[in-house]
Amino acid sequence: MTKIIMHGCNGRMGKVIAEMVENDPDVEIVAGIDIAEGKASFPIFTDINACDVEADAIIDFSSAKAVPQLLKYATDKNLPVVLCTTGLSAEQLDEVREVSKNIAILKSANMSMGINTIIKLLKDAANVFVPAGYDVEIVEQHHNQKLDAPSGTALALADAINDARNGEFTYVYDRSQVRQKRDKKELGISAVRAGNIPGTHEVFFAGPDELIEIKHIAYSRSIFANGAINAAKFITGKKPGMYDMSDVIANML
Numbered sequence: 001m002t003k004i005i006m007h008g009c010n011g012r013m014g015k016v017i018a019e020m021v022e023n024d025p026d027v028e029i030v031a032g033i034d035i036a037e038g039k040a041s042f043p044i045f046t047d048i049n050a051c052d053v054e055a056d057a058i059i060d061f062s063s064a065k066a067v068p069q070l071l072k073y074a075t076d077k078n079l080p081v082v083l084c085t086t087g088l089s090a091e092q093l094d095e096v097r098e099v100s101k102n103i104a105i106l107k108s109a110n111m112s113m114g115i116n117t118i119i120k121l122l123k124d125a126a127n128v129f130v131p132a133g134y135d136v137e138i139v140e141q142h143h144n145q146k147l148d149a150p151s152g153t154a155l156a157l158a159d160a161i162n163d164a165r166n167g168e169f170t171y172v173y174d175r176s177q178v179r180q181k182r183d184k185k186e187l188g189i190s191a192v193r194a195g196n197i198p199g200t201h202e203v204f205f206a207g208p209d210e211l212i213e214i215k216h217i218a219y220s221r222s223i224f225a226n227g228a229i230n231a232a233k234f235i236t237g238k239k240p241g242m243y244d245m246s247d248v249i250a251n252m253l
């Protein structure tokens, strides 16, 4: 049984995780931490330093501002952290790496098992199709409330392909300003923002006689919660260092 402290327990993700854990006999939330009011079947602390409950790991879905005190708490208590909060500054990312010398930290901007498995598949696909001269394009679609474009996930997919090809690609987000054929070393990334479209990512490998499409649709936040719970089980008892979802997936194979 993995005992979890849920940091940001009253937020959207915290609540989905609490619900999911109810149906998982292998994990338990033993305490929650949140500055906002909320009710749960476990004790909730508004001040992280007041939390004295024994646990195996912390799952964090809170706010970038809350991360420094979380890292200090986790170091003091010698607890591994599944760090899911996004939007960390460059200094905060440095701090995360520094702290990982003392505790295990698993960080991923997208906790979905589906997206992370696709990232793994893309590396092989890129090494087959790019040398064969296939063009690579990514199209992502989201609801009309999303602020950033392209999505961080689209960039992570592009990076997986580009890393596998030793950085040979230039990302192209807009073809409206030049009138010329695409170069083989371009990786086009396009964003659609409309209505209530669920987060959708498509990667195209397009050759002369075939089109390979790899597509992922996120129908709910549960996919991130599921990944975070798997990550918490994985990171329990791990030695200090930085981990990511590829380690969780590798552990399942």
Ligand SMILES: NC(=O)c1ccc[n+]([C@@H]2O[C@H](COP(=O)([O-])OP(=O)(O)OC[C@H]3O[C@@H](n4cnc5c(N)ncnc54)[C@H](O)[C@@H]3O)[C@@H](O)[C@H]2O)c1
Pocket (backbone or CB within 6 Å): 007, 008, 009, 010, 011, 012, 013, 014, 033, 034, 035, 036, 060, 061, 062, 063, 064, 065, 066, 083, 084, 085, 086, 087, 108, 109, 110, 111, 112, 224
């Ligand atoms: N990595 C992923 O796959 C993934 C997926 C979804 C969301 N996220 C990220 O996770 C974070 C949370 O997302 P959300 O949708 O649940 O947001 P949310 O705003 O609904 O919830 C955040 C919660 O954290 C709490 N909080 C804020 N400051 C705190 C502090 N100092 N101490 C304790 N609690 C604090 C808030 O009160 C709130 O209840 C965001 O950064 C989001 O981008 C990551």
